[in-house]
Amino acid sequence: MGVPTITMDVRRFGQTTAVVDIKGEVTAACEPVLMSAYEAAGGSATSRLVLNFAGLEYMNSGGIGMIVTLLVRANRQRQQLAAYGLSDHYREIFELTRLDEAITIYENEESALDGAVR
Amino acid sequence: MTETAGPERVRSAEQIGLSAREAAAPPPPDAGRPAASQPSRDDGASWARKVDRLEVDHRDGVRGTNVAGRRLTGPVQGFGKMWQKTYRMNVGTAITPEAAIAMWREHFPEFWPKGNRFAGALTGINPGDVALLDLSIGGGVKLSTGVFVLYADAESFTLMTPQGHMFAGWITFSAECEGDDTLVQAQVLMRANDPLYEIAMTLGGHRKEDKFWAATLTALGQRLGVPAPQVDARNTCVDSKRQWRHSRNVWHNSMVRSVLQMLAAPVTSLSRRRHGASGQA
Numbered sequence: 001m002g003v004p005t006i007t008m009d010v011r012r013f014g015q016t017t018a019v020v021d022i023k024g025e026v027t028a029a030c031e032p033v034l035m036s037a038y039e040a041a042g043g044s045a046t047s048r049l050v051l052n053f054a055g056l057e058y059m060n061s062g063g064i065g066m067i068v069t070l071l072v073r074a075n076r077q078r079q080q081l082a083a084y085g086l087s088d089h090y091r092e093i094f095e096l097t098r099l100d101e102a103i104t105i106y107e108n109e110e111s112a113l114d115g116a117v118r
Numbered sequence: 119m120t121e122t123a124g125p126e127r128v129r130s131a132e133q134i135g136l137s138a139r140e141a142a143a144p145p146p147p148d149a150g151r152p153a154a155s156q157p158s159r160d161d162g163a164s165w166a167r168k169v170d171r172l173e174v175d176h177r178d179g180v181r182g183t184n185v186a187g188r189r190l191t192g193p194v195q196g197f198g199k200m201w202q203k204t205y206r207m208n209v210g211t212a213i214t215p216e217a218a219i220a221m222w223r224e225h226f227p228e229f230w231p232k233g234n235r236f237a238g239a240l241t242g243i244n245p246g247d248v249a250l251l252d253l254s255i256g257g258g259v260k261l262s263t264g265v266f267v268l269y270a271d272a273e274s275f276t277l278m279t280p281q282g283h284m285f286a287g288w289i290t291f292s293a294e295c296e297g298d299d300t301l302v303q304a305q306v307l308m309r310a311n312d313p314l315y316e317i318a319m320t321l322g323g324h325r326k327e328d329k330f331w332a333a334t335l336t337a338l339g340q341r342l343g344v345p346a347p348q349v350d351a352r353n354t355c356v357d358s359k360r361q362w363r364h365s366r367n368v369w370h371n372s373m374v375r376s377v378l379q380m381l382a383a384p385v386t387s388l389s390r391r392r393h394g395a396s397g398q399a
């Protein structure tokens with residue numbers, strides 16, 4: 001098993017919205033990276049967190065579990081979680097695991113940010 | 119942090135940090151190259167195809183009720199507190215993670231504790247399979263339910279539960295190297311599916327589940343040649359809130375239905391015989 005490679009950059013849009021750009025492999029092993037990104041993005045003023053999966057290269061079931069954990073943390077802070085940039089394959093996985101019922105999926109960043117404004 | 123009109127990169131990935139595993143590992147030869155340009159693994163064949171409702175085939179040795187037509191349920195759809203339960207066992211240096219998982223996938227039902235039945239496909243655990251379960255819940259009652267193989271590759275596999283199961287969530291079985299040793303692990307991410315199950319889990323269900331997976335890992339360890347398998351269990355409450363909007367999941371409760379099905383079995387059997395006799399007449 002190779003060393004998992006993941007990078008997560010955080011971009012802020014105003015005070016209330018943050019986008020996390022996920023690049024690489026999402027597995028259970030990258031939990032500390034995701035949670036650090038969440039800490040960077042999820043200040044008390046942040047009400048909406050958008051995950052950008054356009055750079056996602058690989059995800060296993062451990063990665064899905066990690067996103068559920070992130071969802072719980074966001075819900076606890078009354079923050080909305082949204083996603084965009086998912087390929088058809090990963091969108092299907094979100095639907096299969098029924099994560100799409102809790103994380104709104106958008107086609108692109110513009111619509112995800114529009115959703116934030118609404 | 120200052121507010122800007124447009125996007126502001128607040129922290130680079132390097133500042134955010136690496137996972138403990140990455141930090142402990144020696145730098146790869148291509149360290150520094152952007153992740154996006156690195157060759158990726160292909161997970162396409164490891165995930166099950168999307169299903170809306172489960173379809174099942176008849177399997178010998180199990181009742182096979184409470185699965186057909188049910189939807190899958192993840193932790194998002196469950197009712198009770200959310201738990202992450204991890205059971206780990208060191209199997210030593212003689213077996214690789216891939217070999218451990220291959221053995222587990224191929225012989226999965228054989229490691230289950232006595233009194234419980236797992237009727238899966240003859241070919242082992244493969245993405246998209248539906249397995250039928252009869253679980254011993256005491257008092258001579260068998261809880262009839264099932265699981266769906268959500269994901270399976272050479273290093274891990276994951277089972278997801280349908281409506282009516284004791285819990286909504288998934289169980290991931292995996293193996294990895296730690297130093298020279300191989301560790302195998304079963305990790306459950308779950309919420310009790312409805313209020314009745316939440317009560318049952320609180321009143322001994324969690325303890326029973328702990329014993330179940332400890333016994334399963336022990337049996338696996340013995341098959342892998344571990345002289346005295348030791349299972350380390352760690353339970354973490356990830357979310358202490360109950361999701362009351364999902365309390366109506368109780369309608370699908372397979373425990374209640376299994377009891378009713380057992381009580382009604384003589385009548386159902388008689389009725390079938392009568393219909394068969396009148397059909398032949």
